[in-house]
Amino acid sequence: MEENLKTMKAWQLHAFGLENLTLDNVDIPAPKHNEILIKVGAVSLNFRDKAIVDGIYTPDKIQFPVIPVSDTSGTVVAIGSGVNRFKIGDRVTSHLYSHWIDGKPADNEQEFSLGSPLSGGLAEYMILEEGSTVFSPSSLNDEEASTLPIAALTPWYSMVTCGNLKTGETVVLQGTGGVSIFGLQIAHALGAKTILTTSDDEKGQKAKDLGADEIVNYKQTPDWATEVLNLTNGIGADQILDIAGGEGLNDSVRAAKVGGQVSVIGFLQGQNTNLDLMNVIFKRTRVQGIAVGHLKAFEEMNKAFDKYNIKPVIEKIYSFEEAIEAYQHLAKGAFGKIVIKIS
Ligand SMILES: NC(=O)c1ccc[n+]([C@@H]2O[C@H](COP(=O)([O-])OP(=O)(O)OC[C@H]3O[C@@H](n4cnc5c(N)ncnc54)[C@H](OP(=O)(O)O)[C@@H]3O)[C@@H](O)[C@H]2O)c1
Incomplete structure (x- = not known):
């Protein structure tokens, strides 16, 4: 200096x-x-x-x-x-x-x-x-x-520290913002299968170039959770990084496998939700709040x-x-x- x-x-x-x-x-x-x-x-x-x-x-x-x-x-x-x-x-x-x-x-x-x-x-x-x-x-x-x-540590802490992500497991990432793109890159590097939702096909192609295995356009396919179930032989994903929040949290629970983890990260769609508890209970979903x-x-x-x-x-x-x-x-x-x- x-x-x-x-x-x-x-x-x-x-x-x-x-x-x-x-x-x-x-x-x-x-x-x-x-x-x-x-x-x-x-x-x-x-x-x-x-x-x-x-x-x-x-x-x-x-x-x-x-x-x-x-x-x-x-x-x-x-x-x-x-x-x-x-x-x-x-x-x-x-x-x-x-x-x-x-x-x-x-x-x-x-x-x-x-x-x-x-x-x-x-x-x-x-x-x-x-x-x-x-x-x-x-x-x-x-x-x-x-x-x-923030943007990289949040998905790392969600998937690896809390979720103990393993090779071959499936992770859903929502959108193409900072958190989700880092989530995609980390999950891909660790050998996980990745499903990314986006509203924009061009961004979806860029995400594919970064290693995303599957892209779901959540504007064209609002029931993206059913699409995730289809893409995982009806089983659901091991982990969902929920950055959208709001009522969509129910979709994340639906898209997760039995005993899967939904990391509650963002609130782009809203800070409140009416969560269907029976789904959480019967699926034994781990709904994990995340603060970086x-x-x-x-x-x-x-x-x-x-x-x-x-x-x-x-x-x-x-x-x-x-x-x-x-x-x-x-x-x-x-x-x-x-x-x-x-x-
Ligand atoms: N809890 C924590 O520790 C923590 C840490 C970091 C961030 N956050 C929160 O996480 C959220 C995202 O942060 P960020 O920095 O990644 O934001 P960002 O870079 O602004 O990401 C925004 C992207 O999210 C996607 N998106 C918006 N609404 C969506 C929806 N309904 N479904 C799916 N994707 C949607 C869009 O992707 P497309 O354009 O591809 O559709 C949009 O481009 C914010 O709410 C932020 O406050 C929380």
Whole structure:
């Protein structure tokens, strides 16, 4: 880090609404005990980042101004006292739930999440706690590694940590957003059979190119669950990653095999559902709520990314100055991830 450099550029959210996100000059924070300062290489955007700006994601927790965006990769440029896991020059990536290291989550993990309420990475420099930071996979550059903390860890934690996914099992992925495309790539790399639903045949073809075994267009075939049963000889899938939520959760239970796992991840169709309990009971479905994942799972996942050479699918990389355009792109949806390159 350049000597005497005292200030940095940082996007700060001063109130809800994208019009209140401004590029400011602020002091570069100094790393305290057990903290590291990183020069940010890139951040990636998630649905959560837009929801925070829109004031619909834990709005009571936010303290303005805040530097938004959780998912960040960069290089360590300074370390605080007591730091021994990292040294200057290491390439690292942030971990959303900074206090959830292993095992079961505490009931207040949200309070220690990056990008709100804790400061995020949409800035030239960022402080991270050494205990809640991971080494970036050596096979990925910062733009690629920045896509991992939410969008990749969520399907990894669902399928592998909770679901113990095995070669030859079948996984259903919904849509072609960040979570589902990573879910597809991970499941495919681990030798699972994948069925992906999408509203768009062109995106379906791209998903096939990434290894999807079967594509179901959920607009043309609204009863996609029956189609999944047909494609699995009437048995159903071992795991469903449900990112749509709402009433569709019933379809996910129907599409799962007896004793299968439905990971409840997203709520694109709604945050409430009338769940047919008799189906859940008779099928002994494991309905598993998911909130991203813990740091130990993140480290295991990064090894798998290196081992299987999984390359994140990035639809577009914006410059630091184009952050607003990146958020606007996120609102329109993307095949895979949207990244902002910072240095
Ligand atoms: N619980 C967690 O830990 C966690 C973590 C990450 C994300 N999430 C949540 O998961 C959801 C997805 O996140 P994301 O980042 O992947 O979003 P995204 O990148 O914006 O993905 C949106 C895609 O979802 C698909 N989709 C929308 N409605 C659908 C429906 N009814 N059925 C099937 N697919 C549908 C569409 O794919 P097509 O265009 O191909 O149709 C759309 O492009 C969001 O609700 C997000 O908040 C939760």
